[in-house]
Amino acid sequence: MLRRIVGAALLVVAAGGAGGLGVIAVNVATHARPLPDFAAQFCGLEDGWRGLVARGYHPARSGQISYLPRTPIYFAGGGDGWSHSGPWPYLQEVPLVFYGPGVIEPLGTVAPTTDRTLADVAPTLVTLLGGVLATGDGSNLDDVARLEAVVDRPRVKLVVTMVWDGAGWNTLNEHPDAWPRLRAMMQDGVTYTVDVGASPSV
Numbered sequence: 267m268l269r270r271i272v273g274a275a276l277l278v279v280a281a282g283g284a285g286g287l288g289v290i291a292v293n294v295a296t297h298a299r300p301l302p303d304f305a306a307q308f309c310g311l312e313d314g315w316r317g318l319v320a321r322g323y324h325p326a327r328s329g330q331i332s333y334l335p336r337t338p339i340y341f342a343g344g345g346d347g348w349s350h351s352g353p354w355p356y357l358q359e360v361p362l363v364f365y366g367p368g369v370i371e372p373l374g375t376v377a378p379t380t381d382r383t384l385a386d387v388a389p390t391l392v393t394l395l396g397g398v399l400a401t402g403d404g405s406n407l408d409d410v411a412r413l414e415a416v417v418d419r420p421r422v423k424l425v426v427t428m429v430w431d432g433a434g435w436n437t438l439n440e441h442p443d444a445w446p447r448l449r450a451m452m453q454d455g456v457t458y459t460v461d462v463g464a465s466p467s468v
Contacts, residue, residue, distance in 0.1 A: 311353075315465070318353035322464035332466065353465035356436035360462060362387070363448070364410040365455030369394065369419055372454045376409050382460050387427075394422050410456050435459065 308316065311334075319332060334352065351357065362384065364370050385404030392399040393411040406413070430448070438445060 315353040318358070318463065318465040322466050334465070351466040357434060358461045358463075358465075359436070359459055360384075360434040361438065361448075361452065362458040362460045363452050363455055364390070364407070364457075365451040366394070366422070367454065369422055370410055370455050373409055373456045374453050375457045378459050380461075381405075382407065382458050383463050384460055385463075386460075391425050391427075394425065396421070407456075407458070 302310070311319075315334075319334060322328070323332065362382075383404065385402065386407050387404065388402060389399040389404050390407045390410050393406045393413050396413075398413065399406075433445075438448075
């Protein structure tokens with residue numbers, strides 16, 4: 267579905283009738299320059315950004331329209347605050363920290379790699395609990411938990427998952443002195459940098 271809407275500060279990706287993605291661009295009349303063709307605008311995005319938008323679409327749960335503001339524009343959600351969702355690296359790169367004294371070896375920051383994602387969290391937690399997750403998209407993170415080593419450790423009875431919403435590496439680097447407890451947990455646990463892997467990044 268390709269449609270022209272007057273006047274671009276906004277690229278809109280719309281779900282097509284057959285489950286595909288179409289694109290609409292919206293110009294908020296911020297300038298008088300003519301815009302390129304809307305398909306050209308979408309195709310002009312970096313390959314990775316297009317892939318993140320496509321992976322963020324789920325036919326049964328997603329809305330029919332996904333907004334992609336021109337970086338670094340954010341949406342205001344009224345009383346809900348600001349949306350910090352998008353494919354840009356400063357929104358996608360987040361710390362993933364595993365911390366458990368006596369259970370998780372304190373390795374600190376693990377060298378970045380592209381094959382670690384948030385999908386790895388579930389199988390890793392199941393391994394910490396002494397089980398194996400047979401299905402799913404992710405893989406166990408051996409730096410955190412190896413099944414053969416779980417037998418020699420104290421039995422894990424409780425796992426707490428905490429999400430610090432909106433605090434990716436961009437925010438943490440902007441305010442380096444504002445998170446001493448998280449920094450200590452990173453050093454005394456295992457810390458990865460992972461990509462959210464989809465846009466919307468929520």
